[in-house]
Amino acid sequence: QAKNKGKNQFSIYTTKLKEERLWSTRIEQLLHNAVENHEIKLNYQPIINLETEEIERLEALARWDHPELGYIPPGEFIPIAEENGLIIPIGQQLFKQACEQLTNLHQKGYTSIQMNLNLSLLQLQHPDFISFVKALLKQYKLCSKDFELEITENIALSNDEMVIQTIQSLKSLGFRIAIDDFGRGYSSVGYLRTITVDTLKIDKSYIWDVNDDEQTARLTAAIISLARTMGLEIVAEGVETEEHLEFLKTHSCHWAQGYYYAPPVGKELIETLLERGVTWKKQMEY
Ligand code: C2E
Ligand code: MG
Ligand code: MG
Numbered sequence: 272q273a274k275n276k277g278k279n280q281f282s283i284y285t286t287k288l289k290e291e292r293l294w295s296t297r298i299e300q301l302l303h304n305a306v307e308n309h310e311i312k313l314n315y316q317p318i319i320n321l322e323t324e325e326i327e328r329l330e331a332l333a334r335w336d337h338p339e340l341g342y343i344p345p346g347e348f349i350p351i352a353e354e355n356g357l358i359i360p361i362g363q364q365l366f367k368q369a370c371e372q373l374t375n376l377h378q379k380g381y382t383s384i385q386m387n388l389n390l391s392l393l394q395l396q397h398p399d400f401i402s403f404v405k406a407l408l409k410q411y412k413l414c415s416k417d418f419e420l421e422i423t424e425n426i427a428l429s430n431d432e433m434v435i436q437t438i439q440s441l442k443s444l445g446f447r448i449a450i451d452d453f454g455r456g457y458s459s460v461g462y463l464r465t466i467t468v469d470t471l472k473i474d475k476s477y478i479w480d481v482n483d484d485e486q487t488a489r490l491t492a493a494i495i496s497l498a499r500t501m502g503l504e505i506v507a508e509g510v511e512t513e514e515h516l517e518f519l520k521t522h523s524c525h526w527a528q529g530y531y532y533a534p535p536v537g538k539e540l541i542e543t544l545l546e547r548g549v550t551w552k553k554q555m556e557y
C-alpha cells in the first residue's frame with residue numbers, strides 16, 4: 272500500500288517535472304520571436320515619497336503578453352532569458368523603452384520624474400553594457416541622475432570582479448544603485464562594505480508581516496534605521512494596506528510602493544496617475 276502510494280507520488284512528481292521542462296522549452300522558443308517582434312513591454316509602478324505624498328519615481332517592470340498564451344509573468348520568463356542569454360537583447364529593448372518614456376514625460380512637463388530599472392547579472396557582465404548605456408543617454412539627452420538601477424543581493428554578493436567594476440562605473444557615471452528585495456532569502460549585509468549603493472528596497476515579505484509579527488516589525492524597524500544610519504534611502508515594497516503605511520510612516524521610511532497606491536500600469540495610464548496624484552485610487556478603475 273504505502274509502497275504503491277510512494278510510487279504514485281513519484282510518477283506525479285516526474286510528470287510535473289516533465290511538464291515544467293516542456294513549458295520552459297516552449298517559452299524559450301517563443302522568447303526568440305518575442306525579441307524579434309518587440310513583444311515585451313514595460314509597465315510602470317509609482318514609488319511614492321512618504322513625506323510629500325508625491326509620485327517621484329516609477330519602477331519599470333517587464334510585461335509579456337503573448338498573442339496566444341496570454342500573459343506570462345516576468346518571474347517566469349526572465350529566469351529563462353537569463354539562462355539562454357536573451358536577457359541581453361531584451362534588457363536593451365527595455366532600457367530603450369524606459370528612455371523613450373522618460374523623455375516623453377519630461378517633455379510633457381513632468382521634469383522631475385525618475386525611473387527605476389531592474390538589471391540582471393548577465394547584463395552587468397556584458398562587456399558592452401557601459402557603452403550601450405552611455406550611447407542611450409546621449410541619444411535621448413537624458414541624465415544618469417534620472418535613473419536608479421536595481422540589482423538583487425545575489426548580484427551584490429557575486430564576487431565577480433567584472434560586475435563590481437561595472438557597478439562602480441555606473442555609480443561614477445551618476446546612476447543611483449538600489450538593492451532590490453533587501454532581506455530576502457539568505458542575505459548578508461557584508462557587501463555594503465564594498466559596494467556603494469544609494470537605496471535599499473525592503474522585500475515585500477517583511478511589509479506583509481509588520482502588523483502581525485512582532486519579530487518582523489522589530490527587524491523592519493531596524494532595517495529602516497540601518498539605512499538611515501548609513502545615509503541610504505529606503506523603499507518599502509508591497510505596501511497593500513493602510514496599516515502597512517501607518518507602520519512605515521511611524522518608522523520614518525522614505526518611500527513606498529505597492530497596490531495600496533497603485534499597481535504597475537501601462538504607459539497610456541502613467542500621465543493620468545501623475546496628474547491625479549495619490550488621490551487617484553479613489554477615482555480610477557484599473
Ligand atoms: P521586483 O523588481 O521586486 O518588482 C516588484 C514586484 O512586485 C513586481 O512583480 C510588482 O508587480 C510586484 N508588486 C508591487 N507592489 C505589489 C503589492 O503591493 N503586492 C504584490 N503582491 N505585488 C506587488 P512583477 O512585475 O511580476 O516582477 C517580478 C520580478 O521580475 C521583479 O521583482 C524583478 O525581479 C523581475 N523583473 C521584472 N521586470 C524586469 C526587468 O525588466 N528586468 C529584470 N532583470 N528583471 C525584471
Ligand atoms: Mg525591482
Ligand atoms: Mg527583484
Ligand code: MG
Nearest residue numbers: 451452472508
Ligand atoms: Mg523587489
